[in-house]
Amino acid sequence: MQNQALTYARDHREQYLNDLCEYIAIPSISAMPEHAADVRRAGEWLRDHFIALGLQSWLIESPIGGNAAVYAEWKHPQPDKPTVLIYGHYDVQPADPLDLWQSPPFSASVRDGYIYARGADDNKGQHMSHVKAIESYLKASGSLPCNVKFIVEGEEEVGGETLPLLIESHQDLLACDVVMVSDGGLLALDQPSLEYGLRGLVYFEVEARAANRDMHSGIYGGNVQNPAMALAQILAQLKDNTGRILVDGFYEDVRVMDADERAELARVPLTEATILSETGALKTFGEPEFTVVERMGARPTLEINGLWSGYTGAGQKTVLPAIANAKISCRLVPNQDPAKIFAQVRDHMQRLAGPEIKLSFKTMGDGAFATLIDRNSPQLRAAARAAEATYGNRPVYSLSGGSIPVVNEFKRILNQPVVLLGFGLNNDNIHAPNERYALACYEKGTEASIRFLAELVA
Amino acid sequence: MQNQALTYARDHREQYLNDLCEYIAIPSISAMPEHAADVRRAGEWLRDHFIALGLQSWLIESPIGGNAAVYAEWKHPQPDKPTVLIYGHYDVQPADPLDLWQSPPFSASVRDGYIYARGADDNKGQHMSHVKAIESYLKASGSLPCNVKFIVEGEEEVGGETLPLLIESHQDLLACDVVMVSDGGLLALDQPSLEYGLRGLVYFEVEARAANRDMHSGIYGGNVQNPAMALAQILAQLKDNTGRILVDGFYEDVRVMDADERAELARVPLTEATILSETGALKTFGEPEFTVVERMGARPTLEINGLWSGYTGAGQKTVLPAIANAKISCRLVPNQDPAKIFAQVRDHMQRLAGPEIKLSFKTMGDGAFATLIDRNSPQLRAAARAAEATYGNRPVYSLSGGSIPVVNEFKRILNQPVVLLGFGLNNDNIHAPNERYALACYEKGTEASIRFLAELVA
Numbered sequence: 001m002q003n004q005a006l007t008y009a010r011d012h013r014e015q016y017l018n019d020l021c022e023y024i025a026i027p028s029i030s031a032m033p034e035h036a037a038d039v040r041r042a043g044e045w046l047r048d049h050f051i052a053l054g055l056q057s058w059l060i061e062s063p064i065g066g067n068a069a070v071y072a073e074w075k076h077p078q079p080d081k082p083t084v085l086i087y088g089h090y091d092v093q094p095a096d097p098l099d100l101w102q103s104p105p106f107s108a109s110v111r112d113g114y115i116y117a118r119g120a121d122d123n124k125g126q127h128m129s130h131v132k133a134i135e136s137y138l139k140a141s142g143s144l145p146c147n148v149k150f151i152v153e154g155e156e157e158v159g160g161e162t163l164p165l166l167i168e169s170h171q172d173l174l175a176c177d178v179v180m181v182s183d184g185g186l187l188a189l190d191q192p193s194l195e196y197g198l199r200g201l202v203y204f205e206v207e208a209r210a211a212n213r214d215m216h217s218g219i220y221g222g223n224v225q226n227p228a229m230a231l232a233q234i235l236a237q238l239k240d241n242t243g244r245i246l247v248d249g250f251y252e253d254v255r256v257m258d259a260d261e262r263a264e265l266a267r268v269p270l271t272e273a274t275i276l277s278e279t280g281a282l283k284t285f286g287e288p289e290f291t292v293v294e295r296m297g298a299r300p301t302l303e304i305n306g307l308w309s310g311y312t313g314a315g316q317k318t319v320l321p322a323i324a325n326a327k328i329s330c331r332l333v334p335n336q337d338p339a340k341i342f343a344q345v346r347d348h349m350q351r352l353a354g355p356e357i358k359l360s361f362k363t364m365g366d367g368a369f370a371t372l373i374d375r376n377s378p379q380l381r382a383a384a385r386a387a388e389a390t391y392g393n394r395p396v397y398s399l400s401g402g403s404i405p406v407v408n409e410f411k412r413i414l415n416q417p418v419v420l421l422g423f424g425l426n427n428d429n430i431h432a433p434n435e436r437y438a439l440a441c442y443e444k445g446t447e448a449s450i451r452f453l454a455e456l457v458a
Numbered sequence: 459m460q461n462q463a464l465t466y467a468r469d470h471r472e473q474y475l476n477d478l479c480e481y482i483a484i485p486s487i488s489a490m491p492e493h494a495a496d497v498r499r500a501g502e503w504l505r506d507h508f509i510a511l512g513l514q515s516w517l518i519e520s521p522i523g524g525n526a527a528v529y530a531e532w533k534h535p536q537p538d539k540p541t542v543l544i545y546g547h548y549d550v551q552p553a554d555p556l557d558l559w560q561s562p563p564f565s566a567s568v569r570d571g572y573i574y575a576r577g578a579d580d581n582k583g584q585h586m587s588h589v590k591a592i593e594s595y596l597k598a599s600g601s602l603p604c605n606v607k608f609i610v611e612g613e614e615e616v617g618g619e620t621l622p623l624l625i626e627s628h629q630d631l632l633a634c635d636v637v638m639v640s641d642g643g644l645l646a647l648d649q650p651s652l653e654y655g656l657r658g659l660v661y662f663e664v665e666a667r668a669a670n671r672d673m674h675s676g677i678y679g680g681n682v683q684n685p686a687m688a689l690a691q692i693l694a695q696l697k698d699n700t701g702r703i704l705v706d707g708f709y710e711d712v713r714v715m716d717a718d719e720r721a722e723l724a725r726v727p728l729t730e731a732t733i734l735s736e737t738g739a740l741k742t743f744g745e746p747e748f749t750v751v752e753r754m755g756a757r758p759t760l761e762i763n764g765l766w767s768g769y770t771g772a773g774q775k776t777v778l779p780a781i782a783n784a785k786i787s788c789r790l791v792p793n794q795d796p797a798k799i800f801a802q803v804r805d806h807m808q809r810l811a812g813p814e815i816k817l818s819f820k821t822m823g824d825g826a827f828a829t830l831i832d833r834n835s836p837q838l839r840a841a842a843r844a845a846e847a848t849y850g851n852r853p854v855y856s857l858s859g860g861s862i863p864v865v866n867e868f869k870r871i872l873n874q875p876v877v878l879l880g881f882g883l884n885n886d887n888i889h890a891p892n893e894r895y896a897l898a899c900y901e902k903g904t905e906a907s908i909r910f911l912a913e914l915v916a
Contacts, residue, residue, distance in 0.1 A: 212738025215737055219859050220736075222754060233697075280671060281669040306775070317785075318763060325770075356741045357740070402677060
């Protein structure tokens with residue numbers, strides 16, 4: 001059945017490309033209210049496409065006035081087979097600055113082996129590979145190797161709040177054995193990657209207050225504490241000069257990697273040179289006993305994301321500010337509790353503050369635990385076999401340094417492993433002008449999806 | 459002659475008040491282009507007033523398109539007598555917020571012993587006391603005890619660049635033995651104050667750069683130095699937790715006060731309690747071996763005036779910033795060289811910066827040396843006698859924590875002592891709604907000026 005599907009997919013490349021181009025042409029920019037009708041139209045287009053393929057599909061409306069999600073499932077459940085829930089998003093980023101595009105962002109231009117368009121990779125191209133895998137099976141053999149469900153949301157690019165509510169309220173509908181998320185990338189066309197962990201996050205703001213009004217530095221300078229200096233001195237003591245975080249207890253729950261995991265991570269082709277060339281940093285900086293790959297995915301961070309005090313305009317103003325503020329976030333690794341970490345950092349900072357300074361703290365958002373998926377689970381093994389067969393090499397297992405909130409929600413609410421197998425390339429310019437998706441990525445993504453469904457029951 | 463002048467002044471209180479009210483009614487707001495004609499009109503009014511009193515007076519036009527200064531001198535030079543140059547400014551601050559004024563800002567309202575109007579104290583009222591002192595002498599006895607010149611500028615409230623140029627280009631015209639500046643205040647109606655020093659200033663901006671673009675804290679956090687943290691750590695090391703500045707060599711040129719001067723400064727009625735009530739600070743903070751008065755006027759400072767990095771808007775953005783910035787200024791005391799201090803702070807910060815950070819510095823303005831006037835010079839002694847006779851108490855000698863650039867310019871270019879004897883009160887709401895000037899301040903200011911001119915030749 002798998003081979004028939006693969007053959008069918010190869011034979012229908014052109015049609016599959018045309019379908020994707022039609023889908024991409026809908027400017028479903030969720031951030032721009034003037035495109036609300038286009039966003040809706042993209043969801044309806046996908047729903048109708050599912051129906052045309054023989055799936056049951058409908059829009060699940062947002063209970064909070066957001067964008068609907070497209071749900072689809074094959075009409076013929078096979079109770080003895082596992083169920084995969086495939087996730088994607090049909091909304092896209094805005095296209096501006098428009099003048100940097102070499103072809104219009106919403107009329108897919110195919111050249112040099114790439115489809116150039118907003119959404120080509122992120123995420124229409126990637127989830128269409130899965131759609132086309134289903135089409136290939138159904139058209140070639142009238143059946144699927146396992147049960148398949150789709151949930152494709154329309155608010156990913158605006159950090160929408162609809163999907164978590166829908167997952168919570170549709171747990172029976174979305175019940176599955178594994179969630180497949182294709183929202184990442186290949187390391188190269190012949191090197192797949194499986195992300196088995198995401199860092200969590202806690203984010204807060206601190207205000208350091210020294211007085212109840214801004215002061216004249218000539219009159220009060222030398223007699224009143226400067227909150228910007230006090231805050232600098234407190235912040236300075238949160239990290240040592242190797243990058244190690246000095247907050248009491250900060251590392252106590254951090255998961256220790258075994259030698260096997262560190263050996264796997266050593267395969268990730270991220271080097272100091274990569275980081276330097278991508279960022280223009282003068283030098284890398286971080287805990288010396290860990291590799292850059294480990295620091296990115298397996299070690300927690302504490303970063304100042306924003307800092308402000310006093311006068312920040314042009315020229316000089318000799319103000320002695322009343323307050324200074326910082327935004328601080330910690331990326332968390334498995335077992336670290338965002339609420340506990342926040343309390344530890346807050347208490348540590350309070351201990352460092354002198355009697356001249358009043359610190360106030362405000363957390364932003366709920367925080368998120370890190371996510372870790374067992375590399376040896378049957379679902380990840382199935383994905384690894386499918387990827388190796390498709391791309392020619394065993395996947396690299398990596399830990400993402402970032403957070404994908406929806407992955408946490410799937411894991412938390414549905415309580416099943418999430419496979420993060422991306423089909424795009426890192427240089428696809430997502431969120432930037434001239435976004436693109438290689439035709440080869442689209443086709444191999446479809447093949448990888450075909451193989452994954454078969455491997456799940458192998 | 460002095461007594462006749464004093465008597466004349468007392469007998470013509472009402473006329474002197476009317477003249478001031480007429481002058482105040484001209485809304486000479488230098489910061490507002492729509493008041494340019496009013497600014498000009500105020501200068502012309504003052505010129506005509508001088509001429510009516512029998513002085514020679516004319517406008518000195520700005521060579522750079524700014525506001526003219528009013529110059530005046532008595533027509534009958536007495537070559538054997540000293541010459542006093544009296545400084546003032548005829549421009550005023552804007553009056554907004556207008557709705558907080560209890561009477562219109564530009565029609566002087568006299569009530570409860572005060573003239574309420576913008577410019578009543580700062581500075582029309584104060585320099586009119588000197589004008590009326592001259593009028594009293596000339597009307598009462600047709601002569602002056604010494605030579606008198608006036609220079610009254612029209613750009614003080616906008617930090618104008620005209621006056622320094624005029625002083626530089628009119629050194630012969632402005633040649634004098636002492637400059638009298640009335641732009642400060644009495645401590646109370648019976649307690650005059652003589653400021654004998656002003657702090658200098660050096661102001662600069664520093665940029666700490668770690669990368670050539672803002673980064674995603676999930677991807678690069680833990681592997682690249684955060685410039686906000688690096689800058690915090692550098693700034694933190696510029697001061698210890700008692701407020702002492704740790705920059706190498708920072709204090710090496712600081713003038714050491716003798717016991718006599720410290721005893722005089724101990725008379726200044728500034729206490730920790732005053733500072734706490736004026737600022738709402740939780741606690742005072744500064745070098746423990748100095749009093750609050752000494753810290754304000756006789757000790758240099760290093761203050762962060764502005765600090766900014768990364769995302770400072772509402773909510774959360776997990777950015778790892780590329781750069782962090784600070785504005786820093788040092789108030790300087792006599793003998794400290796602004797250029798040398800800047801170089802010391804810059805070099806100290808450069809030594810503290812790790813190899814991951816590139817610091818760039820930019821000075822703002824030219825910096826200013828502190829000004830110190832010999833308390834025992836004949837001119838200050840004359841002012842002290844005049845003040846004691848007028849207000850009933852020996853003046854308190856104080857050091858200003860701030861800087862008055864024009865005082866530096868007078869001292870530097872004309873190379874003569876500057877007497878800072880203010881006639882207003884600290885609660886006169888200058889630069890704020892309901893600015894006022896006590897009638898008693900106006901009258902006693904006139905008497906103090908009459909006595910000062912006599913004491914200069916005593």
